[in-house]
Amino acid sequence: MRLPPPRGPITEALFRALEGPPGAARIDAAGPDDEDRQPALFALDDEDTQLALFACYELHYQGFDGVDDRWEWDPGLLGFRAALEEGFERSLAAAVPRPADPGPAGVRAALVALTCTDEEPLLSLFLQREASLENFREFVTHRSIYHLKEADPHTWAIPRLSGGPKAALVEIQSDEYGGGRRERMHSELFRATMRGLGLDDAYGAHLHRVPGVTLAISNAMSLFGLHRRWLGALLGHLAALEMTSSVPNRRYATGLRRLGAGSRTVGFFDEHVVADAVHEQIAANDMCGGFAAAFPAYTGDILYGAACATELERRWAEHVMGCWQRGTGSLWTEPVPA
Known part of the structure; x- marks a missing residue:
């Protein structure tokens, strides 16, 4: 599997980094400066963030052709993924009310x-x-x-x-x-x-x-x-x-x-x-x-x-x-x- 075309600035930054050696570049996970746009950025149907998170996770499965396997545990990549996960978890929590605990x-x-x-x-x-x-x-x-x-x-x-x-x-x-x-x-x-x-x-x-x-x-x-x-x-x-x-x-x-x-x-x-x-x-x-x-x-x-x-x-x-x-x-x- 090859890296797909990017769908926004986040996947552009991620895929550009993955095409090089691990640790050689900092991956910027920051979204738009406008804080009012942050909830939309991490929406459950957002193309850019969902594709970026999927690509990060895929490194733990079969990976991508031409992407160094060492990216799987690269500290910079994991920090980038953690930022995406934080937004994803917030979006899940907002969309899915936690059911009552029946014991x-x-x-x-x-x-x-x-x-x-x-x-x-x-x-x-x-x-x-x-x-x-x-x-x-x-x-x-x-x-x-x-x-x-x-x-x-x-x-x-x-x-x-x-x-x-x-x-x-x-x-x-x-x-x-x-x-x-x-x-x-x-x-x-x-x-x-x-x-x-x-x-x-x-x-x-x-x-x-x-x-x-x-x-x-x-x-x-x-x-x-x-x-x-x-x-x-x-x-x-x-x-x-x-x-x-x-x-x-x-x-x-x-x-x-x-x-x-x-x-x-x-x-x-x-x-x-x-x-x-x-x-x-x-x-x-x-x-x-x-x-x-x-x-x-x-x-x-x-x-x-x-x-x-x-x-x-x-x-x-x-x-x-x-x-x-x-x-x-x-x-x-x-x-x-x-």
Whole structure:
């Protein structure tokens, strides 16, 4: 994966530095001088800051072609990232009210309440009933940012857990990684979906196309995964993903079959209908419930992580459906200079 084109002064400064050797240049994380613009600068859909934060996090995953691996732990880069994270955490806190703490015994019920809604998810219904192949290509392009590294952000939690919660997470992640069979890894199944839709299935191939609201979803996972203080939020985040997966994935599979897609193209979604119905029980009861019982002080963090997952997903779906309803594309296009 190569560095994408910058989207503003922050990514310009970051990418310019990453093209050189670590420690050779100071990365200026400062935003506009006008303090009134600071909240907008770190908005959850801001193109410049979300892309910059994503790029900083990517150094802990597979990195970028031509970028020295030593940048991963460069003190200047970490200071730059910390400034971005501070703004991102403030934006999350403003957008996601912290749920009431029900105590360890109430974690399961609270997670169910957070992930169940009376509102019909318009995006999944649209993809099931009306979407064109081009709509599905856009949808899969958005999803490729996470699904080509599926499970990786949550795996950071494994060495930070012990006992029952650790065993529960390993059980979930083992399925995500195909039980040791490459062709069954969820990331590989998603690659088959991309190929079936005529899309480039290379890791990070579409980073330059996805908007900030999509990047924010992955950034939240990496934020929670890379900071041990957010361990409870990471577990709640994973539980929310598992508990809201089966029904939408069934609809996606139905929509693709309606359009004539074959079993290999639909296989990723079929897999999640079955697997996540099991995973949601393990995640809510054994993983989150067990962790809350062992560490009651983290119960609130578990629910906050779940709430962040559902809110960021809602904002992303609202963006995509809003674009389609207006007859426009939902992917990033560079603004035309004035």
